[in-house]
Amino acid sequence: MASMASIEPVVGGSVTSPRGFRAGATYCGIKKGGRDLCIIASDLPCTAAGVFTTNRVQAAPVVLTRQRLTNDRAQAVVVNSGCANACTHQRGLTDADEMTRLVAEKLGIAVDDVLVASTGVIGVYLPMEKVRRGVAGIDLTADGGADAALAILTTDTRPKRVAVRTTIGGHAVTLAGMAKGAGMIHPNMATMLSFITTDVTLTPDFARQAIRRAADVSFNAISVDGDTSTNDTLLLLANGAAGNPPIAAHDQTAAEFQAALDSVAVELAKMVVLDGEGATRIFQVDVLGARGDADARRAARAVTTSPLVKTAVHGNDPNWGRILCAVGYSGADVDPERVDLAVGDVCILRDGHLLPFDRQAASNQLRGPDVRLTVHLHLGDGRATAWGCDLSKEYVTINAEYTT
Amino acid sequence: MASMASIEPVVGGSVTSPRGFRAGATYCGIKKGGRDLCIIASDLPCTAAGVFTTNRVQAAPVVLTRQRLTNDRAQAVVVNSGCANACTHQRGLTDADEMTRLVAEKLGIAVDDVLVASTGVIGVYLPMEKVRRGVAGIDLTADGGADAALAILTTDTRPKRVAVRTTIGGHAVTLAGMAKGAGMIHPNMATMLSFITTDVTLTPDFARQAIRRAADVSFNAISVDGDTSTNDTLLLLANGAAGNPPIAAHDQTAAEFQAALDSVAVELAKMVVLDGEGATRIFQVDVLGARGDADARRAARAVTTSPLVKTAVHGNDPNWGRILCAVGYSGADVDPERVDLAVGDVCILRDGHLLPFDRQAASNQLRGPDVRLTVHLHLGDGRATAWGCDLSKEYVTINAEYTT
Numbered sequence: 097m098a099s100m101a102s103i104e105p106v107v108g109g110s111v112t113s114p115r116g117f118r119a120g121a122t123y124c125g126i127k128k129g130g131r132d133l134c135i136i137a138s139d140l141p142c143t144a145a146g147v148f149t150t151n152r153v154q155a156a157p158v159v160l161t162r163q164r165l166t167n168d169r170a171q172a173v174v175v176n177s178g179c180a181n182a183c184t185h186q187r188g189l190t191d192a193d194e195m196t197r198l199v200a201e202k203l204g205i206a207v208d209d210v211l212v213a214s215t216g217v218i219g220v221y222l223p224m225e226k227v228r229r230g231v232a233g234i235d236l237t238a239d240g241g242a243d244a245a246l247a248i249l250t251t252d253t254r255p256k257r258v259a260v261r262t263t264i265g266g267h268a269v270t271l272a273g274m275a276k277g278a279g280m281i282h283p284n285m286a287t288m289l290s291f292i293t294t295d296v297t298l299t300p301d302f303a304r305q306a307i308r309r310a311a312d313v314s315f316n317a318i319s320v321d322g323d324t325s326t327n328d329t330l331l332l333l334a335n336g337a338a339g340n341p342p343i344a345a346h347d348q349t350a351a352e353f354q355a356a357l358d359s360v361a362v363e364l365a366k367m368v369v370l371d372g373e374g375a376t377r378i379f380q381v382d383v384l385g386a387r388g389d390a391d392a393r394r395a396a397r398a399v400t401t402s403p404l405v406k407t408a409v410h411g412n413d414p415n416w417g418r419i420l421c422a423v424g425y426s427g428a429d430v431d432p433e434r435v436d437l438a439v440g441d442v443c444i445l446r447d448g449h450l451l452p453f454d455r456q457a458a459s460n461q462l463r464g465p466d467v468r469l470t471v472h473l474h475l476g477d478g479r480a481t482a483w484g485c486d487l488s489k490e491y492v493t494i495n496a497e498y499t500t
Numbered sequence: 501m502a503s504m505a506s507i508e509p510v511v512g513g514s515v516t517s518p519r520g521f522r523a524g525a526t527y528c529g530i531k532k533g534g535r536d537l538c539i540i541a542s543d544l545p546c547t548a549a550g551v552f553t554t555n556r557v558q559a560a561p562v563v564l565t566r567q568r569l570t571n572d573r574a575q576a577v578v579v580n581s582g583c584a585n586a587c588t589h590q591r592g593l594t595d596a597d598e599m600t601r602l603v604a605e606k607l608g609i610a611v612d613d614v615l616v617a618s619t620g621v622i623g624v625y626l627p628m629e630k631v632r633r634g635v636a637g638i639d640l641t642a643d644g645g646a647d648a649a650l651a652i653l654t655t656d657t658r659p660k661r662v663a664v665r666t667t668i669g670g671h672a673v674t675l676a677g678m679a680k681g682a683g684m685i686h687p688n689m690a691t692m693l694s695f696i697t698t699d700v701t702l703t704p705d706f707a708r709q710a711i712r713r714a715a716d717v718s719f720n721a722i723s724v725d726g727d728t729s730t731n732d733t734l735l736l737l738a739n740g741a742a743g744n745p746p747i748a749a750h751d752q753t754a755a756e757f758q759a760a761l762d763s764v765a766v767e768l769a770k771m772v773v774l775d776g777e778g779a780t781r782i783f784q785v786d787v788l789g790a791r792g793d794a795d796a797r798r799a800a801r802a803v804t805t806s807p808l809v810k811t812a813v814h815g816n817d818p819n820w821g822r823i824l825c826a827v828g829y830s831g832a833d834v835d836p837e838r839v840d841l842a843v844g845d846v847c848i849l850r851d852g853h854l855l856p857f858d859r860q861a862a863s864n865q866l867r868g869p870d871v872r873l874t875v876h877l878h879l880g881d882g883r884a885t886a887w888g889c890d891l892s893k894e895y896v897t898i899n900a901e902y903t904t
C-alpha cells in the first residue's frame with residue numbers, strides 16, 4: 097500500500113468546513129432553551145449513506161430517512177432536538193415528512209433529497225407550527241456548522257464537532273462531523289446522532305461500506321451491542337466538490353478515505369464518551385489475540401462498560417482482577433492461564449500469572465489523559481479497540497477504594 | 501393441584517432456623533473490619549445442590565465446591581469475605597481445599613462434605629494463617645445464623661437473611677437463607693453469594709432442579725445474563741430433619757417445596773436489589789404476552805437495568821417511552837403497535853397508542869414502596885418478572901427531570 101498522506105485537524109472546523117456545505121440553526125421552542133433546529137445542506141447533490149438504530153422500536157425520522165436513502169442520494173438534513181418523534185405512529189411519519197418538505201421548498205431541492213433526524217422526549221408529537229416557523233427562520237451560511245452542532249444537543253454538556261484535511265489521490269479533501277451523545281452509562285442508551293460531511297467523491301457502494309466500517313470502529317466501540325435508542329442515526333454526505341474521481345471499494349484510495357473517515361468518527365465517539373455521566377477521563381481498551389475480531393470486540397466492550405473497571409480507573413486503582421473478570425463474562429473465549437494484561441506500560445499478568453509490578457507505577461498510568469488497558473488472550477488473531485469513561489462520585493465511595 | 505399451605509415468615513430467622521443447623525462467625529483479619537469468616541453446619545449430612553457463575557474465569561472455591569457436589573452431598577459450608585481467592589491458580593485451589601479440611605477436622609466430618617465460598621478482592625492469596633486461627637476460633641451455635649449473615653458481606657450496607665415456615669405433606673418445615681450482593685448497577689457484576697438451608701428431605705435430582713428454578717426466578721431476575729463474577733455461588737443444603745419422605749420432582753409436594761424455596765430466593769434477591777448503588781426503592785417489571793418466557797425475561801431485564809428507566813422511577817416520572825425503548829432493544833420480539841403498558845394501576849399504552857392518562861396519578865404509582873411496571877406484548881404466552889432499583893443522585897440531575 098502506498099504511504100498515506102497525513103490527516104490534519106482543522107482548528108475550529110465543523111460540518112461546513114468541506115467545500116460546498118452550508119448550515120444554520122435556530123431556537124424554535126421545542127426545547128426549553130438553546131438552539132433546537134438545524135439544517136445542513138450541500139450546494140450539490142451528495143452520495144449519502146447511513147447507519148441506524150437496531151432497536152425494534154424505530155422513530156418516524158429513522159423510518160423516513162431509511163426510505164429516502166434507498167437511492168443513495170441526499171442534499172440536506174434537518175435535525176431537531178427536544179422531541180424524538182418516536183412512538184408517534186402515522187402522525188409522526190406525516191410530521192417527519194413535512195419537516196423534509198419544508199426544507200426542500202426552502203432550498204428549492206427535491207423532497208426525496210432531504211433527510212431528517214430527531215432526538216429528545218419519546219411519545220410526544222412534534223410542535224409543527226414551531227417547526228414551520230423555525231425552518232423559515234434559519235439562515236444557511238458557510239460558517240454555520242458550529243451553530244448546527246449546538247442545535248442537536250439534549251443532555252450533552254458541550255457540542256461535539258471535528259474536521260480534518262488530507263490528500264487523497266492528489267486531491268486536497270476535507271471531512272467533518274458533529275455528534276450528540278448523552279450523559280449515560282452506555283452512551284447510546286440515549287440517542288446518538290452524528291452527521292459527517294465531506295467534499296470527496298464516493299461511489300454509493302463504497303459510501304455505504306465506509307460508513308458502516310467507520311461506525312464499527314467508533315460509535316459501536318463505545319457501547320454495548322443492542323443497547324440502542326429509537327432514534328440513533330449516523331449519516332455520511334459526500335458532495336464531490338473536491339473533484340476527485342469517485343472512490344470505489346477496490347480503489348487504492350479507498351483505504352486513505354477510510355482512514356480519514358475513521359479518524360473523524362473515532363474523534364466524535366471519544367467526545368461522546370468523555371461527555372458521559374460524570375466522566376473525568378476516557379480510557380482505551382485494546383484486546384489482542386482473540387479467537388476472532390468479534391470475540392475481541394466483546395471482550396473490549398465488556399471492560400469499557402464494567403462499572404467496577406470504570407470506578408477503578410477513576411480511583412487510579414490498577415485493579416486487574418476486575419478487568420480479567422469483565423473479559424471472563426464478556427462471552428469471548430478466554431483461557432485464564434494464557435492471558436497477558438497491562439495497565440499502560442506496566443505489565444501485570446503474563447500467561448495468567450501475576451508479575452511483580454510496581455503498584456504506584458501502575459496507578460500512575462491511570463492518572464494521565466491517555467489511559468490504556470491492554471489484554472492479550474493468545475488464542476488467535478482477533479483484535480479490537482473500545483473506549484470507556486471513568487465513573488465518579490458516589491460510585492467511588494463504594495467501589496474505587498475497595499482494594500487500595 | 502391441592503391447595504398449598506401458607507408460607508409464614510419467621511421473624512428474625514436465619515440459616516439456623518431450620519432444625520439441625522448451627523452456624524458461627526468470627527473476625528480473623530481478611531477484611532479491614534467486621535466479621536469475615538463463617539461456618540454453616542448441619543448435624544446430619546445434607547442433600548446439596550448449587551448454581552454457579554457462568555464466568556469463564558472461575559475462582560478456586562467455585563471449582564472446588566463444584567467438584568465436591570458431584571455426590572450431591574454436603575454437611576457444612578465455610579465462607580470468607582475480603583478475599584475472593586480468584587485468579588490464584590494452583591495455590592488458590594490448595595488454600596480452598598485447606599479451608600475445607602480445617603472445617604472437616606473441627607467438626608469431625610468428611611472433607612468431601614465441606615463446601616467453600618469466597619468473596620472480595622481478586623488476584624490475591626488467602627492469608628491462610630489468619631484463616632486457620634479463624635476457623636479454630638468459631639463457635640457454632642443454633643442461633644449463629646445472624647452472625648454468619650454478617651460475615652459474608654463486602655460492600656453491602658446491611659445483612660440479608662430470611663426464614664419461612666410452611667407445611668408440606670403434613671410435615672412442618674422451615675427454609676431459610678442469607679445472601680450478599682454489592683452496590684453495583686447490575687448486582688451480580690460483583691460477587692453474589694447465597695446459602696439456603698432447610699430441614700426438608702429432598703431427592704438429589706429434585707434438589708438440583710429446584711435450586712436452578714429458584715435461581716431463575718430470583719437472582720437471575722435481578723441481573724443481566726452473563727454479567728457474572730468469578731465467585732457467584734448459590735447453595736442449597738437440605739438435611740431432612742423434618743422427617744418427611746424425600747420429595748422427588750414428580751411428587752405432588754414438589755410444587756409446595758418449590759413455592760417455599762422460590763419465596764426465600766426471591767426475598768433475598770429483592771434485598772440484594774434494594775441494597776444496590778444508592779437505591780431508595782425497588783420496582784417490579786412484569787412482562788406478559790411475549791413469544792416465549794425467554795423473550796419475556798429479556799424484555800423484563802432490559803427494563804429493570806435501563807439507567808433511563810431507573811432514573812425515571814427515582815424521579816417519579818412515568819416516562820413510558822423509556823420503558824418501551826428498553827423493551828425495543830432487549831432482543832425480544834416486539835410489535836410496537838400491539839404493546840400495552842401500565843405504570844402501577846394506570847394504563848398508558850393500549851395497542852401501542854397513548855391513552856389519555858392522569859400524569860399525576862401515574863407519577864404517584866412510582867412513589868410507593870411497591871412499584872410495578874407491566875408490559876403486555878400480545879404476541880404469545882411468555883411471561884417473566886424482574887426486579888430493579890432506582891438510580892439516584894447525580895443521575896437524576898441529568899435524566900430524571902427530563903420530561904416533567
